[in-house]
Amino acid sequence: MDTNQDMLAKVQNAMKAMQRSDLGSSILAREKRQRFVRTVSASTKLLDRARRINMQSHTHDIDRVGFAARILRAATEADEPNGESSPNTDTNTLESVEAIAIAGLTDSTLEDNIEEEDFENTLIDLIADRAGLDLEELFIQGDKSSSDPFLALTDGWLKKAANEVDGTSDADFASDDVESMFDSMIHAVPKKYLRNREDWKFYAHWDIEDAYRNVLRNRGTGLGDSAQTTAQGLAYKGIGVEDSSNMPAGTVLLAPSSNLVYGMYRDIRIEPDRQAKKRLTDFVTTMRVDCHYEDENAAVVGRGFSG
Known part of the structure; x- marks a missing residue:
């Protein structure tokens, strides 16, 4: 049976494999972040179909341009046509909001899996799979006037x-x-x-x-x-x-x-919080997201x- 110190050491070693060591923080390494995002998308039909934008700041403009009416006209040799057709332009904006998840894994679960070389991927998949379902719920049913604090984060596609x-x-x-x-x-x-x-x-x-x-x-x-x-x-x-x-x-x-369309901004963070007396470790995941339409x-x- 592992001691609390042994379990904590194993968790820390797994987290080091997942995180960006150059920053010494809880930010997922690039390849682990890509795995997390892929798993999120694959967890639901709607997110898998939707277009994901990797936001470079807390807001992102979705620009669209098009012509609302005919642009071709009859041409007459040596005669310049009057007027020109101007496209219509519109912009929707993604404004990221922060969501947090706390996933508690018991020591027995960790003991069964921690020795596996691929444990950090198993952990990412477990968290990302559920996060995908929750994000889809937010992107569909989100309503800033909702009494549900999670759904009130943003207005979703239905709204x-x-x-x-x-x-x-x-x-x-x-x-x-x-x-x-x-x-x-x-x-x-x-x-x-x-x-x-x-x-x-x-x-x-x-x-x-x-x-x-x-x-x-x-x-x-x-x-x-x-x-x-x-x-x-x-x-x-x-x-x-x-x-x-x-x-x-x-x-x-x-x-x-x-x-x-949905966007994810900022590096995804997963931080361990050891609950020794309960023989479990909480993994705290945070991300910033939003959704909108192209049109x-x-x-x-x-x-x-x-x-």
Whole structure:
């Protein structure tokens, strides 16, 4: 049985392998940070699809530029056309907020794993896997007016979307008809954004994705059979349908995957806090993050599906 001093020494040795020795701090070494970020992204479908920005300061501008109207015109030889077309420019800003996680690992867990050469990677994966789920929850459900202190850190994608349809009292769609909901959401998208439907996704609460599988099953077709018996991906009118564990009940987000943006600023820190009397070590992880859209007009939130 390891003594407390032995366990502390092992934890410290593992942390040294993870951290930037040139700074003598808790900042993850570059390769360990990359592993942490990859694991965070891989933990959830939405973060894996979204575009990640490695922020170089606590704020980062997401600039977009485009032409809203026709720029070609009839040309006449030896005649200079009048006027010129100017692009529209807009900016969304990521403003990082700090999040903290405290993961307690018991001595028995550490003893079973600390001798392994790859222990620090195991530790990073354990923390990053859960952090990914939590960050997705924040980026989806974040609302500065929330009574939940974590969700109140920032406004998430549901709050920042420019378009919304509501099935409450059948205002915009029949609340018990999943296809009616999908149609209403598609109609709410400004049509200039729907040139490439393959990049768009319905990110739905699990019950909504399941309800759509039941609709397909009841049609008695080959597609219905596969929707019932396999986990193959679904689509509605050329747009993929995916369940998202952090989507609130009765809610769907429709957006191109490339339009979802999140940023991580500052080196990720993991610091050990030894609790000898409890025979465990708390690993305190801190990071600064935020989320936004490339263009919030190319996103629709659907609420109020009741099944």
